[in-house]
Amino acid sequence: MSRTGGPSGNAITILIVDDHPLFRRGIRWSLETEPDLIVVGEAGNGAQAIQLADELVPDVMLVDINMPEMSGLEVTRIVKRHHPQMGMIVLTMHEDDEQLFHAIRVGAAAFSTKDVEADALATVIRRVARGEYVINENVLSRPFVASRVLDQFRELPDNPADADVVFSPLTPREIEILDCVAQGNSNKEIAQILKISDQTVKNHITSILRKLAVNDRTQAVIYALRHGWIRLDDGPTVL
Helix, strand or coil, X not given: CCCCCCCCCCCEEEEEECCCHHHHHHHHHHHCCCCCXXXXXXXXXXXXHHHHHHHHCCCEEEEECCCCCCCHHHHHHHHHHXXXXXXXXXXXXXXXXXXXXXXXXXXXXXXXXXCCCHHHHHXXXXXXXXXXXXXXXXXXXXXXXXXXXXXXXXXXXXXXHHCCCCCCCCCHHHHHHHHXXXXXXXXXXXXXXXXXXXXXXXXXXXXXXXXXXXXXXXXHHHHHHHHCCCCCCCCCCCC
């Protein structure tokens, strides 16, 4: 069976973060049976995780949400600020809407329970390494979380560096543009509405399609509508 490696086509490098050594070893053992996955390090606490992330710069980090002193959410938030391209997978004992919402807020690309099958985890790692936001699939079945995410998206400034947390997968401007697309506006019309260039609109559309892993504008709008991020009866809100 053919496999896709990391962004460069090489093997995907992984850092495992959990305060239980036995759990870390179990994940390492299961992942190292996959020829395209390489565990490059393990961390038993948040401070060590951040240090190793800086030193090793893995493609993907698996982070336990509940750790003493520094939670996996805080680790994810800090790492995403330093390494925005790094794929963060948050692991938890039990799925919880509140935890899922905060995992989205800090920039996690995936959210999974620790009882996930090894094959399923390997698939998630590959998708995250390709830049996909698998966490969208968790949100799809949770309208409460989707609604909160949309509210938070709209409150953010244009520059994510000005915000206290990193949100994913779409920026406030990208949400605006999807609003405009949903209203049937062309790229040129969107540029006029938002007072930006046609090329900037095209760049945003390309980014949206990549982040949502869809092929065209229509699929992106349907995806956003299903998540509750935009509504057809709302016009765009210009920031």
